[in-house]
Amino acid sequence: MIEARRFTPLLAAVGIVILLQQGLDVAQLLPSTDFATPAGRVRQLFALEARSPGFLVADFLLLWALLAAGLFPLRRAAAVTHLLVGLGLLALIPIFLGDAGRLIEGMAGGEATAFRVAVARTFSVLAALGTAGLLAGRFLLVERPRTLP
């Protein structure tokens, strides 16, 4: 028999490395971002959205490792983190839409269309991941502890 349990810490390590890489990529943009202007805030959110698949995979691997290893005391911490991140992402939506609305006033033609598509994509990601974060947090808080397949 293959001792599958031995691979569980590796799942967590891979999740942490992926999360770290995405975080370092986003952090690289921070010094050049002007959060006082709508353009700076929107640019940073676009960058965050572009890296969302990486964040999502890292989160999935970390949760898989957490549940597979049976680290149930950590479930509550993971649940609270997911709830906070989910709420944070949903709270960003009105700010993002307001900033994007201000920026699009100065655009026309193909540029405006491309910007609208990027805004729609980022809005969808913020809404979907925010909701998923809340649902995951609720699942981790409410669900009876058991190991995951």
Added chain:
Amino acid sequence: MPRAPNTAAPLISSKSARRLIGLLYVAGAVVIADQLADLAASVLAKNPTPALASWRFGVFGLLISRSSVFLIADVMLFTAAILLGHRKMIRSLGALHFLAALLLFAGFLGFALDWAEVRLQVPQAGVRNFQYSTFRAGLLALLVVGISVWSGIVAFKATRGHGKQHRGRSPLLTGTQREGAGE
């Protein structure tokens, strides 16, 4: 001492599920091939000059920037091998990981040596960004080397036992509950 068999009792016995899981091998291999092809295209797009430290430095940075995707493909391959009970495949992956770790560490040493040369050519305005990128690439390279070595060790340790040991106890993949956990 008797040798361990090439395959172990599979964790998934349904034929259709096994076929579906087998596709993870294909998916993982396609992801790795795609990344390598993309990397080769980026590197070969301009005239390759391996004699230049800045060229080698840039190529290593490009390779490391793709480490997340390689790690995801890696998880796919290991998951398929574990679920299907392919002991020989897990061991082969383990050996490949030792080789990858060795090559990556050699690349890291070269990267460190090239950094000393390249940093002198960086204009003052870009020094901070250059240092951050170097730190990021170096850190990620070391972490990936560590994970590769660890994966290799685990791959051999996890397949060391014989068929009758630990049978029916693999909560990672079978969903069986741990005794006393969380009660």
